[in-house]
Amino acid sequence: MSTFERYLTLWVALCIVVGIALGHFFPSVFVAIGALEIARVNLPVAVLIWLMIIPMLLKIDFSALAEVGRHWRGISVTLFVNWAVKPFSMALLGWLFIGWLFRPLLPADQIDSYIAGLIILAAAPCTAMVFVWSNLTKGEPHFTLSQVALNDAIMIVAFAPIVALLLGLSAITVPWSTLVLSVALYIVIPVIISQIIRKNLIRNGSTARLDTLLTKIQPASLAALLATLVLLFSFQGEQILAQPMIIALLAVPILIQVYFNSGLAYLLNRASGEEHCVAGPSALIGASNFFELAVAAAISLFGFNSGAALATVVGVLIEVPVMLSVVAIVNRTKSWYEAGPAVSRNAAQRPRSESSAS
Template sequence: MSTTDTTPPTSGVVAKLSTLDRLLPVWIGLAMVAGLLAGRLIPGLGDVLNAITVDGISLPIALGLLIMMYPVLAKVRYDRLDTVTGDRRLLWASLALNWILGPALMFALAWLTLPDLPEYRTGLIIVGLARCIAMVIIWNDLACGDREAAAVLVALNSVFQVIAFGLLGWFYLAVLPGWLDLPTTDLAVSGWQIAKSVLIFLGIPLLAGYLTRTLGEKRKGRDWYENRFLPRIGPTALYGLLFTIVILFALQGEQITNRPWDVARIALPLLAYFAIMWAGSYALGASLGLGYERTTTLAFTAAGNNFELAIAVAISTYGATSGQALAGVVGPLIEVPVLVALVYVSLALRKKFIDSKVRSAARMGDI
């Protein structure tokens, strides 16, 4: 979906994307390469970028995340949220996918593919526990998903993240391996640490988006807000995304380029995880009759992960040079291009949903 168009067309979506959106994979690829090269070629860059941190995250990354999320949350129609909260099929499906299937799938894949590499295995399990609250909003918006549903599901994930992250970490790293006669690992992370991450990286842009819409519509009207203000701020989300990617890969460029085989080993279960979660969630949403927009939202909110939180937890618990931290860093290296590709897959599937709806209506005599 074009970030400058609040009412995307129902056919030929990919062909009608703005240049910025249509070439998004290219921009993201260039951002990743630029970050990796900067991290390798500029001495002391990592120290400068990490000089100031926000909840364990480099200040430039924190700013990028906030800039990235604000425009999309400003687009949300908060007066429509009740239509989402009343959809119990969507809510229960999201909770089951995010907090039962997702962590269990990552645990299984980590042990199946990395039985001899405990540090990377632990790092991947931590990634699986950190459910997405940030970039999923961008992917959902680009794929023309339901913005209001995305806001509700992200908020729901955030609440569960504060409550469940520590408990699930203890279960998957200490309890379940013991039951299966596998080596156990400890994970020291406080609920307050997770709550701070949620409040900063979701709470601030969510509040800003809500206040912007409320005050903007009150003073200028909905027509001005939807057709003049939103198109102006829309591209900012992608600029924030690209900036965040450059900084993130600049900070970890040396680790990634110095250990290519390790990166490949970590990438394999991640690729399988994203593909299985997205495809399975999409199939579930379609079978439940959620329609294209909410099926898309369900798939992206289930497949995405909060790698910012995973990296912060891994670094604070095991150290910045640990295998656990490297596994967290490889997460966005794989997740970003894969989910961008899935945006285009989703847009291609959109026509099938529309055609199916038209055929069903025709059979019922509605057209």
Template sequence: MTAPAPPDERNVLAGLSTLDRFLPVWIGLAMAAGLLLGRLVPGLDAALDAVKIGEISLPIALGLLLMMYPVLAKVRYDRLGTVTGDRRLLISSLVLNWVLGPALMFALAWILLPDLPEYRTGLIIVGLARCIAMVLIWNDLACGDREAAAVLVALNSIFQVVAFGALGWFYLQVLPGWLGLAQDALSVSAWDIASYVLIFLGVPLAAGYASRRLGERTRGREWYESRFLPRVGPLALYGLLFTIVILFALQGGTITSQPGDVARIALPLLAYFALMWGGSFLLGRAIGLPYDRTTTLAFTAAGNNFELAIAVAVGVFGVTSGQALAGVVGPLIEVPVLVALVYASLAARRLFTARATAEEPARA
């Protein structure tokens, strides 16, 4: 018997709500609104930046928590064991995120920005900050494996606390010294990294887990998934749009006043996202992962934790530094590129459908 084919891109897109279907339009408008607000409203960036605890912006934290909670509330936590037992997925993710990703960004930054040391350092910091937040949105929109995304994001968060400082020292001081290149310094404590992870991942993860446990226990799984989740689901995209507006309002003046520098920073970022996502997607298919886990592997490898990168760059080098500008340009490029890759991922589902169809006679 031939297994039923998964829905193709047109069927998936037709089933989306109006908000989801026109997501690129809403994101484009949010980016434009943030840039215009930052450019046209005097003192808005300073006012927004002042609302923070330590180096953590409270408006951005609010947007991220609002964005991540509904996605984590959808996770079937009783299925996580099927993910932790998938060694192909876990090993591939660790290698892509903590070996290839930082090395690729280091190489692209030095090749494409050899004359701009501040921007180069900022991009290397972006490459070290592996995604633990917004990737959940892209994975969900591309019909990736939610349980796998939760596990890989948690794994990245642990490695982020342990490895971020050491990798910063290696890529900014040790490796450049070995290669005879200019060296820089990065001083950031493990506690600072742990606080970002706790806020941006720990809080919404705990809330999502508690929602599912309490909702299923008191009202049942059918009510939870058919009544509760549809009500809270739109909050994820509202939080995403709010976060984008705040991010671009904070740096609207800087971005619009330095278009040439933004273009120079954008080039290695574009190459990075294309290579990481495309290579990870091909790797997932080559090692036999199904579409949903291949998609999760690709998005968790390509995304970066720009909130952490910006906070570290601002804390170490200052809010007006080139390193901070490189961190800010990160989401400017990442958001539209990864939205486009959501559609590319949905279109690529037919590759897995064709493989499943071809393998069915052999199994029979």
């Protein structure tokens, strides 16, 4: 790990402060940047996400994707947490904290809207950013790509019914243009670009040129992560300074949700005997949110100035720093994880099963 990566938490904190300050002192500049969007997908942020995830996608050999089935435990755990636990646990946390404990401290006419925003935020698993989190935990890239693709497919049919069920609506307005464009921008196009580059760099089975490129562009990937953080906080700098108490209160159930779901996925993977390189991204995918879709859906349903929109924006603001803390936990507990009985047993059996399969 480089010195820069070792102090990543410090750089994140500085970027948050810088972003809020820039948004406060130069609001018109960042309003203009924030307006550069199509179907509520911000194009500058999309470009930065490309810079973040393409280096990770370059590592993926599509011919090896067929082997991802051996990680069925991790896939099962992630799907269970994403679709059977996460939206419902957020609904419970929203009703507990926003609807009850914090009710006297919040605008009475926005209580239901805040809860709705939290539910919308939790109902869609993250797409692009999980490649960054997976890379930081040395996660298995083929598992990460296949899991993201599977979640995207499920999201198309499950997002609307789950949100409608939990919000008590007969029907919801799904911003399909945002969903389709986000998947295309953050998954399809970067995958195509990365595979074209990978194919051109690998000659006669040698990966030397690819390895050299990856070494050179890795710092650019982390720099793009920090620049994204500056942009996200600068977009909302005025809101943060204008209503810090509301944002802090909304952050409480989101924080609990992230740590609960990531911890649940991590522990279930350990109990099932899954490898650590799969458990890490599984925990991170299980906890992160597709904030572009969440913000767009909240605005479509409740309006730009609604409590629901603000709640989803709070999810955007804390996504990067909180997920980095989960990354740190996953990395620091690797020895404990691999000492688990099921993990140790499967690790001892794996060489024999793999050799017999070959």
